[in-house]
Amino acid sequence: MKLHFSGQDNLRNFKQFLSTFDTTDSSFLSISTDKKRIAVHPAYLALSAALAIKVGKDNSTITSDTPDGIQYLSQMGLYDFLSTPSPTPSSDTEQSGRYIPLRIIKTAKEQSAFIADFVPLLHLPEDQSRIVRYVIGELVRNVLEHSCSKDGAIVTARYYEKSHKVSLAICDTGIGIWHSMSKIWHPKTDLDAIKLALTPGISGTTKKEGGTFENAGAGLFYVRSIAKTTRNYFLVYSGKAEYLLYKWDKRLKLRYTADPFKEEHFATNSAPDFPGTLVALDISLDDTPEFNELLHKISTTYDEAIRERRRQKFYTPNFERSNR
Template identity: 25%
Template sequence: MAEHTIDINLDKCRRHEEVVSQLSPLFSVLAGDSVKIKLTVTKFTYPDFLVLVTAALRKLDEINVTPDGEIEIDDKTSGYISRMNFFQNLNVKFEEQFQRQDNNGRFIEITNFDGESDYLMVDKVVQMLQRYTSIDQSVMYLISFCLGEVVGNIFFHAESKNGGWITAQYYAKHNKIRIVVCDTGCGVHHSLKTNQKYAAWTEAEALEKCIENKVTNGKGMGFGLYATANFAKLNKGELLIYSGDNCLTSNRHGIKVSSGNKWQGTFVYLEINTDISVQPELVTDGYTDFIDSFKERYEEGGINGLW
């Protein structure tokens, strides 16, 4: 049995890769080991950083390891972190000193989902954004389509015992939404290697190729990440896919794959400008049936009539 002391200081993190570097030691913990955590969050931190911490710590459930430790926070950050359901998802007792209000179209709390609730996560994001008339309609269509593809990937490809995790926040002042969908499953490389066409690819090659059209392990069309990368590029946003020891960044400046610390599984970060219009047919190579599906589900007579 080994003892692990792990310092997670989100105050020092400005990028997702920096968060992974602090969480990576958690993925080497074995059954029977002991884990002591010191978590520091005394400054504002993005919820997409918090969801990565949550997913990495909850992966320890699979080997029946319960971490011990301490959390250093202050009054300014503790309420926000708690409202995002961070403590709740980690089974940490925290007495909230405020009355909970509706998220009011601003955010989606850190949420664990499975194959039966995956598309409900898309519904939550769409319904959050529909409160804002300023959001470009093409962006709404494409977020719904691309996010549906990303959450679906977890159950087609990830082999994740803990399902998936999601959080999203809309920053109205900046016309921007940040979304993270993550899992602690097998990762992109392992998944694609089950297709003999890609068995010889390295992990970096698998990550670089996974956003190309028709690249799949055979359980899907290989279209979702391709369309999502197109969307981020044309929207002047950003797509980040981190899996294993490699990270892919795709934006209007190009595509870059770099090596880093280990993330067990895959997480997808999507940053979209909600005021920049994108022609859907340019994202999806002419396929636009999803627009009619969106209208049926979310506009008059659809799911919104239930709320």
């Protein structure tokens, strides 16, 4: 497999990034980079780490001549997954910046410890860290509970001080969304499965409205709505499908929709096949309303979606026409 990091690898350009993703030979991973500049969203790092885990560290390499980029990739812990030695001494890669290097979480206990630890790393005030903790809590739990990945959840995040934005990604090498949703819903394609997973009230564990004792099918809907509210991108990549929620245009009134395909988005079902799941998003902390207010707004859409699906199952009157 081959990947290429460029100088513009943000979520908006994920489609272009995937166009360089060569899956012809899945026995190795070879990463190349732009010669002048590397700017890589955590999503790309998490995906690269997941692929490196799949093929094995000994079969994963990176070739780069970009000093700043190498420093960044080293800080973010990518070299730990590759056989290529880090050109940056470990003393230079302390976690002093506002970023969370690639980390693997395999248990609920590790998840709790991670969520408690990372807030000081990002230096965020408590009220702003709450939304980030919420998102990571939901996404990591999804991996632990639904992905069946023996490699756990691969998590990384970065805080951009200038734009006051947190970019984060969670990736796994598990069964993918299609397999996870197929147990109950039988989606035809990977993209159909992503649509189901993003629809409020649809859980991969039951067809019942309201969910089971353990799951309600709300987690990913809330996360995508949080990205929308804070005017940011939200990405899901699993199997051959990519779904990218576009930034909400601030000139338009903010409205949440249950159907992810009714949002402004890009979707494809012909991406290079990735046997796992990547979820990534940005959260602008400046544009975030009070968290409880945000949850209230999103929950109204959730309630309506549940009601609407219930109504779809209602009997309708049998009207007939007679010629008399």
